[in-house]
Amino acid sequence: MTRKLHHFHGGLHLEFHKSMSMAAAVERAPLPKELVLPLHQHIGEPAEPVVAVGDTVLKGQRIARATDYVSAPVHASTSGRVVAIEERPVPHPSGLSAPCIVIESDGEDRWCERRPVADYRKLDPSALRNRIRDAGIVGMGGAGFPSHIKLNPAQDHAIETLILNGAECEPYITCDARLMQERPREIIDGLKIMRHALHARQCLIGIEDNKPEAIAALREALTAEESTFIEICVIPTIYPAGGEKQLIKVLTGREIPRNSLPASMGIVCHNVGTAAAVYRAIVHGEPLVSRFVTVTGEACEQPRNLEVAIGTPVATLLDAAACRREAMAELILGGPMMGFQLPGEDVPVVKTSNCILALPQDHRRNGQPVMPCIRCGACADVCPACLLPQQLYWYSHARDMDRVQDHYLFDCIECGCCAYVCPSHIPLVHYFRFAKTEIWAREREKKKADLARRRHEFRLERLEREKREKEERQRRKKELLKQKQAGKDGEEDAKKAAIEAAMQRVRARREEQHAAAKNAAEPGAETPSTVETGRKQEEHGE
Amino acid sequence: MTQGFHQHSSPHLPVKASVRRVMLMVMAAMIPGAAAMIHYFGAGVLVNMLLAVATGLATEALMLKWRARPLQPFISDGSIVLTALLLALAMPPLVPWWIPVFGMAFATIMGKHLFGGLGYNPFNPAMLGYAMLLIAFPFEMTAWLPPTPGGLYSLAESLRYSFTGVLPDAASIDAVSQATVLDTLRTGIALKQSIEEIRAAHPAIYLGISGFGWAWINGLFLAGGLWLMWRRIIAWQIPLAMLATLAALALIFWLLNEQRYASPLFHLFSGAAMLGAFFIATDPVTASTTPRGRLIYGTGIGILVYVIRTWGGYPDSIAFAVLLMNMTAPTIDYFTQPRVFGEEKS
Numbered sequence: 097m098t099r100k101l102h103h104f105h106g107g108l109h110l111e112f113h114k115s116m117s118m119a120a121a122v123e124r125a126p127l128p129k130e131l132v133l134p135l136h137q138h139i140g141e142p143a144e145p146v147v148a149v150g151d152t153v154l155k156g157q158r159i160a161r162a163t164d165y166v167s168a169p170v171h172a173s174t175s176g177r178v179v180a181i182e183e184r185p186v187p188h189p190s191g192l193s194a195p196c197i198v199i200e201s202d203g204e205d206r207w208c209e210r211r212p213v214a215d216y217r218k219l220d221p222s223a224l225r226n227r228i229r230d231a232g233i234v235g236m237g238g239a240g241f242p243s244h245i246k247l248n249p250a251q252d253h254a255i256e257t258l259i260l261n262g263a264e265c266e267p268y269i270t271c272d273a274r275l276m277q278e279r280p281r282e283i284i285d286g287l288k289i290m291r292h293a294l295h296a297r298q299c300l301i302g303i304e305d306n307k308p309e310a311i312a313a314l315r316e317a318l319t320a321e322e323s324t325f326i327e328i329c330v331i332p333t334i335y336p337a338g339g340e341k342q343l344i345k346v347l348t349g350r351e352i353p354r355n356s357l358p359a360s361m362g363i364v365c366h367n368v369g370t371a372a373a374v375y376r377a378i379v380h381g382e383p384l385v386s387r388f389v390t391v392t393g394e395a396c397e398q399p400r401n402l403e404v405a406i407g408t409p410v411a412t413l414l415d416a417a418a419c420r421r422e423a424m425a426e427l428i429l430g431g432p433m434m435g436f437q438l439p440g441e442d443v444p445v446v447k448t449s450n451c452i453l454a455l456p457q458d459h460r461r462n463g464q465p466v467m468p469c470i471r472c473g474a475c476a477d478v479c480p481a482c483l484l485p486q487q488l489y490w491y492s493h494a495r496d497m498d499r500v501q502d503h504y505l506f507d508c509i510e511c512g513c514c515a516y517v518c519p520s521h522i523p524l525v526h527y528f529r530f531a532k533t534e535i536w537a538r539e540r541e542k543k544k545a546d547l548a549r550r551r552h553e554f555r556l557e558r559l560e561r562e563k564r565e566k567e568e569r570q571r572r573k574k575e576l577l578k579q580k581q582a583g584k585d586g587e588e589d590a591k592k593a594a595i596e597a598a599m600q601r602v603r604a605r606r607e608e609q610h611a612a613a614k615n616a617a618e619p620g621a622e623t624p625s626t627v628e629t630g631r632k633q634e635e636h637g638e
Numbered sequence: 639m640t641q642g643f644h645q646h647s648s649p650h651l652p653v654k655a656s657v658r659r660v661m662l663m664v665m666a667a668m669i670p671g672a673a674a675m676i677h678y679f680g681a682g683v684l685v686n687m688l689l690a691v692a693t694g695l696a697t698e699a700l701m702l703k704w705r706a707r708p709l710q711p712f713i714s715d716g717s718i719v720l721t722a723l724l725l726a727l728a729m730p731p732l733v734p735w736w737i738p739v740f741g742m743a744f745a746t747i748m749g750k751h752l753f754g755g756l757g758y759n760p761f762n763p764a765m766l767g768y769a770m771l772l773i774a775f776p777f778e779m780t781a782w783l784p785p786t787p788g789g790l791y792s793l794a795e796s797l798r799y800s801f802t803g804v805l806p807d808a809a810s811i812d813a814v815s816q817a818t819v820l821d822t823l824r825t826g827i828a829l830k831q832s833i834e835e836i837r838a839a840h841p842a843i844y845l846g847i848s849g850f851g852w853a854w855i856n857g858l859f860l861a862g863g864l865w866l867m868w869r870r871i872i873a874w875q876i877p878l879a880m881l882a883t884l885a886a887l888a889l890i891f892w893l894l895n896e897q898r899y900a901s902p903l904f905h906l907f908s909g910a911a912m913l914g915a916f917f918i919a920t921d922p923v924t925a926s927t928t929p930r931g932r933l934i935y936g937t938g939i940g941i942l943v944y945v946i947r948t949w950g951g952y953p954d955s956i957a958f959a960v961l962l963m964n965m966t967a968p969t970i971d972y973f974t975q976p977r978v979f980g981e982e983k984s
Contacts, residue, residue, distance in 0.1 A: 105979070110651070267651070341979065354980040432650040455650060465711040467657045468757030472922040473873060474655065476929075481979045486927055487971065504978045512649035519655040520757075526647035 099300075099329050102349040104342045106478040107334040108513050110433075112267045112306060117392040117399040122274050124403045125389075125416055130179070131199045131407030132444040133159065133170050134186045138234040139241045140166030145197055151178045154208035156383050159197050162229065168242045168447075169232045172199055173385040173405040175206040187410075187429050187446055191439035199407065210381035221247075221293045224378070228293075231377030232384045232447070237261055237272075237338070237367035238430060240448040243374065246364055247293040256362035258296035259347060260287055260371055262303040262310065263331065263338030266431025269451040271388035272368050274401040276303065276310035279372055280317035286371030287326065289378050294364060299326040301368070302343050304333040335433060336511040340365045342480050354507055369450075389445055391417035393454035395424035404445050410452055411441035419454045428453035433512040467520035475514035475524060481507045485514035485524050492531035497538065500531050508532075657756075660871055661716030665723065667866045668917060671859030672727060678851035679731035679782070680789025682796040686729055689738040689800070690722035697746035705751065717756050721745055724764035724918060728910060728957065729771065730782045732791070732811065735800045737778055741767040761964045762924045765957040772952065780953050781815035784843060785851030790814065819849030820909040821953035823900055832897040847901070848908035856912040863916025875932035876925060876939075877915040881906060883940025891948070899948065914943070914956035919963075926967045931974035938963045 136142035143160035153159055153172040160170040180198040188194070213219055213227065229244035249255045260283070264272040276283060287299055303311050314328050331337055331346050341352050344363055352358050358365055369387065376382045385406055392399035397418035404413060410427070428435040429443075430451055445452075475485035483504055491499040508528050515524040676683045698718040702709050722742055729737060745767030753759040772779045783790050791799070795806050805811065817825065822843065826836035837844045846853050866872045884905050891899035905911060910918070919925060919939050926935035939959045946955030 345979075351980045353982070354978065356980075426650055428650050432648070434648055435650065436648060437650075453650070464653050464656070465708075467711060467715060468755065470657060470660070470717075470757050470922050471925075471927045472660065473927045474870075476927070476976075477870075477873075482976050483978060484928060484971075484975060487975075503975065504981075507978050507980070510648075515647070516649045516651060517655055519657045519660050521653055521656070523647045525649070529647070 099327060099347065100349070101329070101331055102346050104334075104337075104345045104480050105482045106480045106513060107336065107342075108478055108516060109333075110267050110335050110516075112333070113392075114268065114270050114273070114306065117268065117270045117390050117401060118273060118309075120398070120400040122278055122388060122401045122403055125405070125408055125413055127174055127201055127203070127205060127405060128408050128412045129201055130409075131173055131176075131201060131405060132184050132196045132409065133173065133199065133407040134184070134194055134196045134444065134446055135160050135170060136186075136194055137170065137240060137406075137446040137448065138168045139239065140164060140168070142195070143167060143170045145181050147178050147181075147197065149178050149181055152176070152202075153178060153199060154206055156210060156385055157208040158230075158232075158383070159199075162242075166242060166245060168234050169230065169383075170197065171232055171383040171385050173407050174199065174201045175204050176201040185439060185443045187438060187443045187449060189436040196444070207382075212381040213378045216289050216292060216378050221295070224289065224293045228374055228377055230383070231373070233370060233373045233377060234384070234447050235367055236369035236373060236387060236447060236450070238434075238448050238450060240446075243366065243370055246359075246366065247290060249294055249364070250359060253359050253362055255294040255296045255359065255364050256298070257348065257364075258287070258291050258294055258299045259344065259363060259365040260299065260301040260368050261338055261340065261343055261365055262301055262307075262314075262368040263343055264307070265304060265333070265335045265338035266433050266435075266451070267335075268392050268453055269390050269431050270392075271390045271401050271450050273307045273310045274390075275372060275388050276307070276368055277313045280310075280313045282372040282375045283314070283368050284317055284322060284326065284371075285379065286373070286375035288322070289374050290366060290371060291325070296364070297325070300347050301326065301328045302331050302337075302347050303328065304337060305330050306333045335513065336480055336509070339480065339509055339511060341509070354504075384447055387445070387447065387449070389413060389449055390451040391419075391454075392451065393419075393424070393428075394456045395419050395421075395454035406447055407444045409442055409444055410438060413445065413452050414441060414454060417452075417454075423456050424454040425457040426453075426455040428455060433516070434510060464521040466522055469518075469520055469522060472519060474517045474519065478513040478517050480511060480513065481509055483508060485528075488531070489522060489524055489527055492527045492534075495534070497531065497535050501535065505531055505535070657715045657717070661720050663869060663871050664866060664917065665716065665720055667862035667871075668723060668727075668859070668913075670862050671855055671913060672723070674851075674855040674858045675727060675731075677787060677789070678785040678855065680786070680791050680796060681793035682731035682733075682783070682789075682791060682800070683726065684793065685796045685800050686726040686731070686733065686738045687723055689735055690726040690742040691719055693739045693742040694718040694722035694746055697743050698751075701747060701751040701755075705755070707755065712756060715756060718746060718750075721750070721764045721767075724913075725767045727913060728764065728768045729779060730815070732781070732783055732796065732799055732815065733778050734803060737771060737775060741771040744770050757923055759923060760968075762918060762921050762960050765918060765960045768957045769961060772957070780817060780821060781811055782818045782821075783814065784816055785849075787851075816843070818909065818953060819843045819852060820947065823904075824947065824950075824953070827898060833900065834897060848904045848906075852909070853907045856907040859912035859916060863912060866916060866920075872916065872920040873929070873932055875929060876920050876936040879933045879936025880915045880919055880940040880943070881911070883937045884911065884944050887941065887944040905944065905947070909947075909954040910956040911943070914939075914960065918956060919960055924960075924964045924967065926970045926974070928971050928974045929976060931967070931970040934970050934974065935963055935967060938966065 141164035144163050145160045147153060147159045154175045155172055157172045158169050159172050162169045176199045178197060179200045183193040184196040186194045225244045225247050233243040234240045235243060262272055262276055291299055311330055318326060329347055336342055337346055344358055345351055350361055373384050386403055388401055389404045390401050391413045399417055402413060402416060427438045429438050429449055469486055469489055471486050473486060479485055487503050488500060488505055510525050512525050518524060699713055702712055725741055725745060726738055745763040749761055749763030749766035750759045799805055822840055823836055843849050863877060867874050885902040888902040888905040892901050926932050942959035942962055943955045946958055
């Protein structure tokens with residue numbers, strides 16, 4: 097049963113330096129006095145503490161909760177006491193600090209109550225996903241995307257193929273290889289749980305052919321029944337065959353379209369370490385509190401793999417690998433191709449940390465002068481995304497961000513192949529990261545400006561409207577006034593006429609009275625008072 | 639020391655390639671062809687090389703100082719030496735000293751540094767220098783020596799001519815020099831002679847497939863170029879496209895009238911065809927840089943070489959073909975981006 101394998105463009109044959117850390121069996125790293133657990137160890141929203149300083153916690157106890165769908169909880173990686181919730185240096189390229197929960201170990205490493213699932217097959221996939229989510233499992237290959245999301249197939253995309261990524265294509269790193277070699281059963285069982293959650297038809301495990309022990313161990317662990325739906329695929333060792341899209345291409349011959357996820361093609365890809373973590377979460381009820389970490393590099397006298405409690409400082413691991421600090425010129429988290437320099441040894445290991453690399457002086461690239469690009473195109477020859485790094489560099493150097501995007505900057509996976517082969521020693525990946533952040537910043541600026549512009553336009557419109565309404569009101573009022581005026585004039589005329597009429601009546605009566613008085617006595621001053629009252633009423637009307 | 643590392647970006651592996659290494663390998667690949675030229679045309683070629691290299695280095699240093707650029711990395715990157723060697727190989731073997739000096743100074747200043755130095759020049763500096771010399775000094779630039787195994791003149795004699803203009807036995811340059819076989823053919827055809835007649839009129843130089851000596855020179859440049867291709871220093875597209883186009887055009891016209899048009903083999907192995915295809919047209923800075931673009935670029939050069947050689951008024955056409963295509967390279971690159979991973983096949 098051999099699958100037809102495919103090629104991806106470019107890539108590198110590197111010196112892999114894997115044997116140095118491959119030899120020794122994995123041991124538990126010493127438990128430090130103090131563990132630092134960052135709240136943000138994954139892609140998405142940071143977790144929110146649910147413990148307070150002074151609380152005692154047990155190993156596996158949830159200490160921070162997920163705040164969003166794209167988020168993951170954090171669990172205490174040993175038993176002890178919460179001594180601080182504060183900003184500490186975290187492993188991030190920026191070298192900045194971030195909120196962390198600090199636990200002082202009591203040395204007992206006592207588990208909280210674990211709730212294993214007796215038979216995951218009886219569990220509904222969504223209940224399974226919730227458990228995986230509650231166990232704080234994120235992609236352990238380095239990206240740290242919350243795993244429960246990648247185990248939740250969209251309604252319109254049935255998942256056909258579940259791929260486990262055991263390629264481990266970066267030089268020096270061997271933690272996945274050791275994991276496959278030592279715990280193949282956990283990986284296969286984890287894979288079956290994931291398959292259950294996804295209803296995937298077939299499962300592929302992709303492993304580079306430079307890990308014969310891991311391949312043999314997995315093959316041996318696989319039962320005949322399992323091998324009807326799980327296939328172990330040995331792929332050629334070419335960096336970056338472990339890139340998600342590259343691995344999918346190699347195994348299936350299909351390219352994930354630009355700007356879309358593998359799920360859109362019915363494929364889901366998880367790291368082998370994630371599968372093992374899923375196994376422990378479901379079958380043993382243990383949340384993600386430890387992981388395998390490779391501690392290696394020429395500055396280490398005993399390079400090896402360690403099972404490390406999340407939150408253990410890098411210094412502890414370097415000590416465990418007998419790192420000669422005076423020989424160390426660079427301290428890298430991750431592999432040499434995509435990893436980043438750590439600001440110091442006090443940063444903790446997090447869920448996504450796969451390798452601590454202590455490199456000696458002769459590995460430094462920055463002694464070499466950076467020369468202008470001579471457009472030799474060596475970068476384009478090795479680019480696994482089929483980009484033209486020389487053009488991307490040219491335009492990002494000139495800050496022509498439109499042209500940079502015309503050349504598909506955002507398809508760059510930052511694998512570092514281009515920078516590795518560049519004869520001018522240009523830090524190309526650095527330029528591309530810069531260009532990406534620059535474009536993001538401009539988009540944000542643009543959005544902000546758009547918003548400001550819209551707000552301004554709205555304000556102008558509102559002012560205009562208010563002005564119009566005011567004018568309308570005034571106009572109406574004036575009209576009303578005019579009408580009233582006109583109305584009053586008429587009334588007055590009517591009143592005057594009435595008064596006139598009354599006066600005439602009075603006069604007539606007087607004349608009558610006069611005439612009568614001539615005959616009889618004067619009747620009194622009643623009528624003039626009536627006229628007066630009428631006038632008063634008029635005044636009130638004003 | 640744990641804190642305060644000098645921060646820099648991935649990858650974190652030792653460097654292997656360098657610009658200097660690329661340039662040195664190109665120069666190494668030129669050795670067989672250049673040696674053949676020295677063999678057939680004498681030590682004058684060597685004198686021109688030395689003069690051009692010395693001028694190139696001096697001008698480069700001056701320009702770097704003037705532009706306030708670091709001297710060491712740029713003067714030692716090998717690029718100016720390569721330019722100088724290409725220019726020297728393109729000019730006739732016996733020229734006054736100021737021809738390589740003036741040409742190289744022009745190439746370095748106008749062709750390279752006024753555009754911003756290494757990596758920023760749109761035109762191939764060596765060919766720019768050559769074109770200027772050919773236009774300004776057509777007499778000096780077309781007076782070739784007859785190919786003579788071991789060379790007509792010794793190093794001392796060549797040096798003396800270069801600096802004093804005096805040849806042994808008080809010979810005049812007019813008397814000893816002659817046009818290249820390619821130039822001879824062009825002139826003859828312009829005079830309505832048939833190839834048979836031209837061949838009969840110049841039995842000493844019109845020998846073999848492409849003239850005495852030239853087949854060897856081109857063959858050895860071809861060998862060096864194939865080695866560069868194998869070492870992945872140059873991409874295969876430009877030389878292949880250029881030579882295939884040149885051969886195809888030559889074949890068509892040759893089949894139409896073989897007394898009026900030279901054979902494909904003649905075109906491939908005469909003049910600077912192989913030097914041009916593998917060492918000049920492939921100059922990465924000025925050539926197209928995308929895979930498809932390089933095919934178009936090479937094809938364009940092949941067409942122009944054939945057209946200018948056949949109907950033009952110059953002894954060879956590599957320089958003009960390359961310079962003309964240099965202008966098109968940025969546009970070609972823009973419109974020939976490769977299909978990106980995951981992009982719809984169109």
